Amino acid sequence: MSQPTNVMLYMALEPCNICGSLNSSEAEICLSCGNPPNGSKRPVIFRVAAIALVIVFALPILVSSFGWLRIKLKPQRRSLPQPEVALRDKSKGEGAIAVFKN
Secondary structure, three states, X not given: OOOOOOOOOOOOEEEOOOOOOEEEOOOOOOOOOOOOOOOOOOOHHHHHHHXXXXXXXXXXXXXXXXXXXXXXXXOOOOOOOOEEEEOOOHHHXXXXXXXXXX
8 A cells, every 4th residue: 555645735826806805826716706816907987987976975075064164263253333323403414423332
């Protein structure tokens, strides 16, 4: 009887180009995403579309938040006293005068 030889076979692990999970170099499909592991990456248009969607939905929220903060952080102005106008009799030659109250 011959003794079995201890031969260890190693497989290289390569990342999938689409999802990034590690797969055997001999695998025909990625076990995570189901695409060929050596397949091409997604086209650039998908990245551009994702960035555009984020901007479209996030920009109004950011602008309204900035406006709200600007209103909240604006120092309150002290209002000046408004003049009360008292009319005098024109027959006596007196005109209108302004009286300030605090």
